[in-house]
Amino acid sequence: MASIGYARVSTRDQILDGQLDQLRAGGCEKVFVEHASGVLAKRPALDDALAYLRGGDTLVVTKLDRLGRSVRNLKEVADGLELRGVGLKALSQGIDTTTPGGRLFFHMLAAIAEFEHDLIVERTQDGLAAARARGRVGGGRVKMTxxxxxxxxxxxxxxxxxxxxxxxxxxxxxxxxxxxxxxxxxxx
Structure with missing residues (x-):
């Protein structure tokens, strides 16, 4: 049962030291480091970390936003880990899915974030419908007549x-x- 860390920065200019210090202090034996935007579909270091993990291991991140591109993606990663018997810890958020309370807290946060996303989508659609009813249409301005x-x-x-x-x-x-x-x- 090993604690495996995953650290990610969005650009080469950002510094990993804070994340690495926290992960080492959190007992991580090995840390996989990513220099890529979270929105990118390809994150080779995360793929390597996920392939390295075995049942009973724990994937450790400093914050959940370092792991997932979106709430849906984060939930998919967490569900995949759970199916394999791998725990997930987010150090600064106090989440530890190796405990029943930690799993509950994680799922509550994911549900709230998904609910918030759905509300934003609904409000956006309502606003667009109201604008269309007033004769306005979206899109960029015409640059060339x-x-x-x-x-x-x-x-x-x-x-x-x-x-x-x-x-x-x-x-x-x-x-x-x-x-x-x-x-x-x-x-x-």
């Missing part, structure tokens, strides 16, 4: 202007110009 797109195409076809010069003329990015050049803006 049809007239400007035709002018940009004409400048491009003259072959005297670079795409960057055309973009600068209209105050848009080169990507915007390229998008309009690939769409047929000539009336049919």
């Amino acid at each position: 049809a007239t400007k797109a035709r002018q940009a195409r004409a400048m491009y076809e003259e072959k005297t202007y670079t795409v960057q010069q055309i973009a600068d003329t209209f105050g848009v990015s080169r990507g915007t110009i390229y998008r309009h050049l690939t769409h047929d803006t000539h009336p049919a």
Whole structure:
């Protein structure tokens, strides 16, 4: 029964020392370190840590947000650990799923976070529906009108202007110009 640590920082500039100190003080024999954003699907150090763990071991993190990309992902990881007989500890939050009280606390936190997420989604949908009822629609502002797109195409076809010069003329990015050049803006 080993305590295995997992530490993650989002960027190379962030410092791991605080997490590593806490994990070592928490009795971790081995620590897997990740330098990646939590939202990325690929986290090789986490995959390695999960593969390393055996029944009876405990995965230790300083905070739950170091482990999961979202509440749903965190719950999936915790459920997978539980099925394998592996515990989960979050040191700064006092969560320890190797105890009945710790499991209860973890599941309550996950349920509350999921409930909060659902409320945010519901309020967002209500706000969008109210805005649509008032005639407003979402999306970014139109950067190039049809007239400007035709002018940009004409400048491009003259072959005297670079795409960057055309973009600068209209105050848009080169990507915007390229998008309009690939769409047929000539009336049919």
